[in-house]
Amino acid sequence: DKKQMPTCVPSKCQEPPLLLHDLVLQEITSELGVVKFSCREGYVLQGSPVLRCLPSRHWNDSFPVCKLVLCPKPPDIDYGEPGSVPSVHYGSKVQYSCMDGFLLQGQAEITCNADGEWSPDLPNCVPVECPQPDEILNGIVDVQGLTYLSSVLYTCKPGFELIGNATLICGADGHWLGGMPVCKPVKCRPAREIPNGKSSSYSLHFGQTVTYSCSKGFWLEGQPILTCLETGEWDADTPVCKEIACDPPDAIENGFVEGADYRYGAVIIYSCMPGFQLTGPAIQ
Structure with missing residues (x-):
């Protein structure tokens, strides 16, 4: 029988622990017995990236390891805070929120990228601003500010009284809280009836008048025309009708x-x- 001739083959080293060390193998075909290691996205190589298999069938160095990329602690932002996350490795996401009265500008969510940095740029928290408050008829508006918790004070012109809330507060949602008041004319009490006389008036509001007159045989003592003042009072006492006597x-x-x-x-x-x-x- 013809015997098989022996052959010489290259020495073979231990198989690299690719799964255990999360390695990616890149063989160098131009050089026998040399391998190059790399990592998947989001991992960083620790150790020698290139190993050579020696004639002794041992590698010239220990196997490298792929470690998960870590990002620093999520940065703080003025008037806001990052949400809690269990870890800050590659792919971790963080949601930012703002304090009451502040509005988030930019992306609320950032992600730990393969470079170990957070992206995109951090958001900002800007103060909520209410619109310019409305004017009210026969009223005066005193605006203390337009940002969150600022107030606006309403008053009425002389002869008018405020119905509703005098102060409105800028809320966290950018709307004025408290409801819009109105200014209504000051109203005097009804004109008092007088014995042996009569009164005529069409309104009892500020600036309006009431006119008194007496029945035949009586004369008027006092002011015949009374005017309703801005205080809600008449400008003079009610007159009286006195009997005429010779x-x-x-x-x-x-x-x-x-x-x-x-x-x-x-x-x-x-x-x-x-x-x-x-x-x-x-x-x-």
Whole structure:
């Protein structure tokens, strides 16, 4: 029988622990027995990247290891904070949020990339701003600021009273809290009725008037026209109607007067003593 001739083959070293060390093998075909190692994305090589298999069937160095890329602690931002994450390795994601009254500008989420850095750029927290508050009819607006928790104060012009909240607060959502007030004319109390007289008025609001007059046989004591003031009071006391009364009649010589009622509408009668004749009207 023909015997098989022996051959010489290159020495073979131990298989690299690719899975155990998360390695990627790149053989160098131009040089026998030499291998090159690399890592998957997100991993970094620790150790020698190139090993040579020696005639002794041992590698000239220990196998490298691929370690997961780590990022630094997520940075803090003014008026905001990063969410908690269990680890900060390649692919980890962090969500940022802002304090009440601040609005997030930019990407809320950042990711740990293969270079060990966070991307994209960090977001910013900017103060929430409310719009310019509305004017109110017959009112005055005092704006203290437009940012979160700033206030606006409403007052009314003279002769008007505020109905609703005088102060509004800029809320965390950028809207004014408290509801818009209104200014309504100051109202005076109803005009008081007077005996033997009457009043006429069409409105009881600031600047309006009430006019008093008396019945026949009475005269008005006091101010006939009252004006409603900005304080809600009338500018004078209510007048009164007093009965008209004449002064006692003058006596006449050689005659006398009959009648003791001197009120409006009453009559007196003049007459003469015997032997005298009345000249002029006897009844007044």
